[in-house]
Amino acid sequence: MKEVQLKLPQSTIIYYEDFYSREKADALYAALKEKITWKHEQVKVFGKLYWQPRLTSFYADNSNTYTYSSLKLTPLPFFEELLSVKNDIQNKVDSKFTSCLANLYRDGKDSNGWHADDEKELGKNPEIASLSLGQNRYFKFRHKNNPQLKEKILLKHGSLLLMKGETQHFWQHQVPKTQMKIDERINLTFRTLL
Numbered sequence: 001m002k003e004v005q006l007k008l009p010q011s012t013i014i015y016y017e018d019f020y021s022r023e024k025a026d027a028l029y030a031a032l033k034e035k036i037t038w039k040h041e042q043v044k045v046f047g048k049l050y051w052q053p054r055l056t057s058f059y060a061d062n063s064n065t066y067t068y069s070s071l072k073l074t075p076l077p078f079f080e081e082l083l084s085v086k087n088d089i090q091n092k093v094d095s096k097f098t099s100c101l102a103n104l105y106r107d108g109k110d111s112n113g114w115h116a117d118d119e120k121e122l123g124k125n126p127e128i129a130s131l132s133l134g135q136n137r138y139f140k141f142r143h144k145n146n147p148q149l150k151e152k153i154l155l156k157h158g159s160l161l162l163m164k165g166e167t168q169h170f171w172q173h174q175v176p177k178t179q180m181k182i183d184e185r186i187n188l189t190f191r192t193l194l
């Protein structure tokens, strides 16, 4: 399996391009599109409510809630396909996760703005494993203290991106909008919620 570690200071970021074969990724995409309870949620940024520019859903094997941008998520229980993805990822990266935040980017206008996954429920050095299915989308990094330090990678269908160590302390990431006519993308981010 092609495995690339990004050479960014104060980070540990590993990209596994062919985590799943095309056939497996196609089948998973279809099942997850159908079975995930996709919701359109509002978040609060500097006191103002905004519709998130994507659909989301939250799953876990415990009942711990996850709050970001004043949005409090109560988990749904894992179902078969999500659980098997969780197990495949855990075996690959030799870690365990409790929870999964799913994102559906419906087209190029959907996006995920600059942020770090550094909420206190994620613990000191959050480990986040992010599976991409469907449309390829760019994923950008920028250093929090030194914005000239940046990187962009294309997250492909069936790929896995792992962020761990100090990454969330020093780096923000985003999935930018694009003007291109593009298809939908599903992203699953596995995390551990304390």
Ligand SMILES: O=C(O)CCC(=O)C(=O)O
Pocket: 101, 103, 112, 117, 130, 139, 155, 173, 175, 187, 189
């Ligand atoms: O869609 C992605 O690849 C990233 C999603 C993300 O950063 C998040 O949900 O925190």
Ligand SMILES: [Fe+2]
Pocket: 115, 116, 117, 173
């Ligand atoms: Fe994130």
